Amino acid sequence: MLVRFSGFERLVHWMTATCFVILAISGLNITFGKSLLAPLMAPETFTAWSQWAKYAHNYLSFPFALGVVLIFLMWIGGNVPNKVDVEWLKRGGGIVGHDHPPADRFNAGQKMIYWIVVLGGGAVAVSGYVLMFPFYGTTIAGMQVAQIIHGTVAVLFVAAMLGHIYIGTIGMEGAFEAMWDGTVDANWAKEHHSLWLEKEAREGSAPPSQGRMAPAE
DSSP: OOOOOOOOHHHHHHHHHHHHHHHHHHHHHHHHHHHGGGGGSOOOOOOOOHHHHHHHHHHHHHHHHHHHHHHHHHHGGGOOOOHHHHHHHHGGGGGSSTTTOOSSSSSSSHHHHHHHIIHHHHHHHHHHHHHHTTTOOEEEEEEEEHHHHHHHHHHHHHHHHHHHIIIIIIIIIHHHHHHHTSSSSSHHHHOHHHHHHHHHTTOOOOSSSOOOOOOOO
């Protein structure tokens, strides 16, 4: 087995992911709750739910923003686009058939998710704080722009993360385990991230061919 993600990396990922899910649900309630949920609930119930959803949306934005910053710093080195990504995209990332294009620690699809998280998460965080602390260096027009940015980017962000959740769970075998316990099977690494496996072997973290795989730290 190879260690793919350290304990700290997994902690940051799951902290950010948990905050994102709660922020998405509470944010959708702020936007659509009155028209979609209120008719289905007693007024007192909807009021209490919306109040707690608003608290959660405000306060969990801080660990979410911290998580986005840490994700940017942790993985920027492995998420710079290069020519390997172009070939990976040309071959469809192995989605069709049994093709497995070479990839480093992060393939082109994962790099796109990384930049969506960094840029999209940064945009919703900044625009959200403008809305949370109104008129600190901004005008009514600025608040309106922040509202548009926050709502539009948030909906697109949620859509992209739904795809990420699908691929990371049932869409790709072994992907969830890699982030859950941090390890992957050597055969999985050879199929999906062969260049990363070769690099680990050159650095002595994993034998190049047969034999038991050593931890990749």
